[in-house]
Amino acid sequence: MKFSKIKLTTPYLNLAPVFYEKVDPTPLNKPFLISTSQSSAQLLGIDEELALDEELINIINGKTKLEGSQTFAMCYAGHQFGQFSGRLGDGRAINLGKVNGQNLQLKGAGLTLYSRHGDGRAVLRSSIREYLVSEAMFALGIETSRALALIGSETDVPREKWEKGAIVLRLSPTWVRFGTFEYLNAYKEHDKLQELADYVIDESFPYLKGSQDIYLKMYAEIVKNTAITIASWQCVGFNHGVMNTDNMAIDGRTIDYGPFAFLDNYNPHFVCNKTDTQGLYSFSSQPGAAFWNLDMLARTLSPLIQYELCEEVLDDNFWTTYHEIFTKIMLEKMGLQTEHEEDKELYQTLLRALASTDIDYTQFFRKLSRFKGEKSDILDTCINKQALDTWLDRYLQRLEKETLNEALRHAKMLKVNPKYILKNHILQEAITRAEEHDFSMVNELLKVALSPFEEHLELEHLCKATPLLSKNIKLSCSS
Numbered sequence: 517m518k519f520s521k522i523k524l525t526t527p528y529l530n531l532a533p534v535f536y537e538k539v540d541p542t543p544l545n546k547p548f549l550i551s552t553s554q555s556s557a558q559l560l561g562i563d564e565e566l567a568l569d570e571e572l573i574n575i576i577n578g579k580t581k582l583e584g585s586q587t588f589a590m591c592y593a594g595h596q597f598g599q600f601s602g603r604l605g606d607g608r609a610i611n612l613g614k615v616n617g618q619n620l621q622l623k624g625a626g627l628t629l630y631s632r633h634g635d636g637r638a639v640l641r642s643s644i645r646e647y648l649v650s651e652a653m654f655a656l657g658i659e660t661s662r663a664l665a666l667i668g669s670e671t672d673v674p675r676e677k678w679e680k681g682a683i684v685l686r687l688s689p690t691w692v693r694f695g696t697f698e699y700l701n702a703y704k705e706h707d708k709l710q711e712l713a714d715y716v717i718d719e720s721f722p723y724l725k726g727s728q729d730i731y732l733k734m735y736a737e738i739v740k741n742t743a744i745t746i747a748s749w750q751c752v753g754f755n756h757g758v759m760n761t762d763n764m765a766i767d768g769r770t771i772d773y774g775p776f777a778f779l780d781n782y783n784p785h786f787v788c789n790k791t792d793t794q795g796l797y798s799f800s801s802q803p804g805a806a807f808w809n810l811d812m813l814a815r816t817l818s819p820l821i822q823y824e825l826c827e828e829v830l831d832d833n834f835w836t837t838y839h840e841i842f843t844k845i846m847l848e849k850m851g852l853q854t855e856h857e858e859d860k861e862l863y864q865t866l867l868r869a870l871a872s873t874d875i876d877y878t879q880f881f882r883k884l885s886r887f888k889g890e891k892s893d894i895l896d897t898c899i900n901k902q903a904l905d906t907w908l909d910r911y912l913q914r915l916e917k918e919t920l921n922e923a924l925r926h927a928k929m930l931k932v933n934p935k936y937i938l939k940n941h942i943l944q945e946a947i948t949r950a951e952e953h954d955f956s957m958v959n960e961l962l963k964v965a966l967s968p969f970e971e972h973l974e975l976e977h978l979c980k981a982t983p984l985l986s987k988n989i990k991l992s993c994s995s
């Protein structure tokens with residue numbers, strides 16, 4: 517079946533009208549296709565490659581409706597930087613409907629009831645970032661919304677300067693956010709909390725159906741999934757930047773990519789979001805921020821589940837899951853198969869050593885995946901090498917306890933330590949070219965984003981070291 521022939525359903529519209537606004541997209545002027553992800557297309561259950569034709573552009577531009585589609589914006593609230601912000605909602609995202617467990621959404625498709633002071637648009641720059649990183653996170657094995665296609669246009673959009681409007685067709689098994697529940701609680705729609713919880717169980721946790729204490733179990737799943745996602749962020753060096761509760765997906769996956777960054781050197785205090793002057797969402801604050809958001813959710817759910825019960829689940833499960841997953845991934849990154857008492861201390865010492873030097877976080881682990889005892893292969897590229905030098909000696913000693921041979925260990929490590937990571941400087945290069953109508957680099961980046969562990973010798977310029985002046989760039993929320 518072709519993409520243009522898929523049939524959508526709209527289960528979200530079976531909820532009470534308070535949950536959404538039915539609204540049509542406002543198409544962009546002179547739209548053109550920039551990129552598609554055939555990998556995402558596979559999620560829709562279509563058995564052909566996406567045809568890159570006018571029909572596809574019209575669908576993404578909101579001009580042509582897929583069969584069964586009824587377009588709508590979702591209502592939600594949220595705590596932004598620790599403060600309750602009241603009603604937010606999809607101010608520029610318009611949902612098309614659902615197929616094969618994926619909810620299709622156009623981001624940047626025009627005004628909705630929830631646009632507040634915004635213009636309902638997304639600019640090319642931020643759309644390229646969200647499109648590529650969605651696919652990158654998936655390939656890195658981190659739960660995330662996906663991106664099927666990106667279109668550009670000639671629609672002028674005012675930001676700090678005039679920019680061009682774009683639309684990303686995003687996919688996610690759910691677009692319900694912590695903030696969706698917060699809206700109902702804040703606006704005294706308490707009877708609707710259960711309606712939404714039932715919807716969430718149906719959509720994201722159907723295996724819970726029929727069990728006792730089902731809402732508490734739902735909360736426990738949200739806690740677990742969120743902890744897993746955040747532990748994965750910490751291991752890959754991902755800084756989300758805007759962990760407001762309206763950007764927290766109810767099934768724990770990563771959504772709403774704004775001023776995100778992958779770390780250059782390992783700096784736990786790094787803040788990628790220029791507007792986050794307090795460092796509330798700094799790299800090392802992310803697990804704590806997730807915990808705080810989960811606590812807000814527990815309070816919001818209190819008309820449905822006794823708060824103390826949720827609190828117990830949160831206290832008992834969040835950090836346990838977080839540390840379990842973090843440790844598991846870290847040991848994989850170091851190539852350790854057997855478990856030894858000193859391993860946790862070994863990676864903690866490593867992180868301290870990495871923080872004391874300027875070596876690139878991603879490149880360090882890639883080099884470690886080929887490390888044969890010649891320390892200069894790693895140390896030659898960094899300054900303040902003392903702590904890392906000492907650590908490598910310890911690591912070599914620890915490796916003696918491993919039973920797997922070196923070649924197999926290296927092969928396994930190369931599958932968990934990516935060669936390609938979407939650093940801001942490389943994304944910026946692709947954006948600058950795209951703004952001049954050259955989209956080749958966007959598509960090259962998509963290729964490495966979707967297979968970050970492969971060598972791609974012809975694309976090695978995409979993993980070059982971050983130029984000094986482009987290190988640790990902070991981005992604004994403008995998008």
Ligand code: AMP
Nearest residue numbers: 604605606607608631634635636637772
């Ligand atoms: P974000 O920081 O992108 O997650 O956005 C926070 C809220 O602002 C969400 O409710 C968005 O839908 C809304 N928003 C962001 N940008 C715009 C825009 N240009 N037009 C309308 N609403 C927007």
Ligand code: MG
Nearest residue numbers: 762763771772
């Ligand atoms: Mg958002």
